[in-house]
Amino acid sequence: MSTPHPPAGLRVIGAAEVAAQIDGNREGALAAVRRAYLAHASGATANPHSSFLRFPDRPSDRIIALPAFLDDTAGTDDPAGTEDGGRWSGIKWIASYPGNVEHGFPRASATMVLNDYETGYPYAVLEASIISATRTAASAVLGAEALLGGRRARRVGFVGTGLISDHVRMFLRDLDWEVDEFVLFDTVPANAERFAATLAADGPKGAVSVADDVAGAFAGCDLVVVATVAGTPHLTDPALLADAPVVLHISLRDLAPELILQATNVTDDVDHAVREQTSLHLAEQQVGHREFVHGTIADVVRGELVREPGRAAIFSPFGLGVLDLAVGGWVHDQVAAAGGGHLVPDFFPI
Numbered sequence: 001m002s003t004p005h006p007p008a009g010l011r012v013i014g015a016a017e018v019a020a021q022i023d024g025n026r027e028g029a030l031a032a033v034r035r036a037y038l039a040h041a042s043g044a045t046a047n048p049h050s051s052f053l054r055f056p057d058r059p060s061d062r063i064i065a066l067p068a069f070l071d072d073t074a075g076t077d078d079p080a081g082t083e084d085g086g087r088w089s090g091i092k093w094i095a096s097y098p099g100n101v102e103h104g105f106p107r108a109s110a111t112m113v114l115n116d117y118e119t120g121y122p123y124a125v126l127e128a129s130i131i132s133a134t135r136t137a138a139s140a141v142l143g144a145e146a147l148l149g150g151r152r153a154r155r156v157g158f159v160g161t162g163l164i165s166d167h168v169r170m171f172l173r174d175l176d177w178e179v180d181e182f183v184l185f186d187t188v189p190a191n192a193e194r195f196a197a198t199l200a201a202d203g204p205k206g207a208v209s210v211a212d213d214v215a216g217a218f219a220g221c222d223l224v225v226v227a228t229v230a231g232t233p234h235l236t237d238p239a240l241l242a243d244a245p246v247v248l249h250i251s252l253r254d255l256a257p258e259l260i261l262q263a264t265n266v267t268d269d270v271d272h273a274v275r276e277q278t279s280l281h282l283a284e285q286q287v288g289h290r291e292f293v294h295g296t297i298a299d300v301v302r303g304e305l306v307r308e309p310g311r312a313a314i315f316s317p318f319g320l321g322v323l324d325l326a327v328g329g330w331v332h333d334q335v336a337a338a339g340g341g342h343l344v345p346d347f348f349p350i
């Protein structure tokens with residue numbers, strides 16, 4: 001075994017290089033997320049609960065720390081089979097300030113630190129808002145594929161047409177999903193109109209319409225993406241699920257417990273997702289147990305949990321730090337191998 005030694009410096013990787021890596025290979029990002037879920041299910045991860053920093057006088061704002069360790073080198077049944085795994089530890093530190101949007105810049109900003117497994121030394125800092133949005137969209141689209149049984153949806157509803165929905169759109173496009181039509185709803189109609197224009201110009205192909213109300217973004221859909229900034233449930237009518245769609249409940253707090261309780265529920269990690277006043281947590285508070293959570297996305301991917309026909313399936317991904325590491329580590333390794341980023345050789349006092 002070689003003697004551990006500190007890294008040669010700290011590599012800083014900015015948004016442009018992160019984006020280039022991801023834009024060029026969303027299939028690779030999806031494979032990294034898939035491997036991370038399977039590694040997590042097999043115990044090859046450490047993923048403590050996220051830590052929420054909140055402010056007494058800024059109730060809408062928060063900064064979240066997500067430390068994690070991921071070892072996906074064990075070879076975890078990757079159908080693409082083309083991407084090498086890695087052994088990464090580190091932390092994502094992500095701020096959410098919804099008011100930023102009114103001033104013309106994004107809600108979320110983030111950094112990721114990667115730490116050397118042998119020495120603990122940090123060796124890279126990455127811009128992580130793109131990594132975060134990418135792993136979120138990849139996990140949702142992986143859930144859609146596993147629950148629908150392929151890359152095909154007849155009618156896709158979007159409730160909330162902001163940044164995360166746009167990343168879902170790019171995954172659907174780059175993964176060659178076949179979609180006949182899209183129907184959009186946003187409480188800010190201009191956002192839905194802008195998203196409609198992006199869909200028409202940039203894909204994926206499919207007819208596009210904007211619904212007058214949220215029911216219109218569920219009616220007749222086999223897939224519904226929910227990515228709003230709602231803090232408490234606003235989707236309360238059980239009839240919304242009448243057409244038994246797969247719902248990607250990315251924003252976690254939109255659905256009333258009544259809707260949760262009538263569906264098949266899938267999450268990424270039950271202990272993580274059934275807390276912090278998520279819809280799953282509210283449902284648990286209502287019924288006094290969590291048996292209504294049927295399993296994890298790893299169970300679905302491995303074929304151990306099969307969706308019940310004629311019943312809505314809701315995927316509520318809490319968003320594990322191991323997913324950030326999977327995508328961030330994958331981006332770093334490829335950028336570093338190409339000599340990219342900015343290396344700060346004298347960063348450490350040694």
Ligand SMILES: NC(=O)c1ccc[n+]([C@@H]2O[C@H](COP(=O)([O-])OP(=O)(O)OC[C@H]3O[C@@H](n4cnc5c(N)ncnc54)[C@H](O)[C@@H]3O)[C@@H](O)[C@H]2O)c1
Pocket residue numbers: 101107108132133136159160161162163164165185186187188191227228229230234250251252317318319320
């Ligand atoms: N589960 C995860 O892993 C994970 C990861 C990242 C982000 N998120 C969540 O995804 C959500 C979306 O993030 P974003 O960056 O796209 O935000 P964003 O601000 O860019 O977009 C949100 C959109 O939702 C719209 N909206 C707000 N309330 C609505 C409602 N009641 N009905 C319909 N539309 C509504 C807004 O007008 C806006 O267009 C956030 O809640 C964020 O916390 C989840």
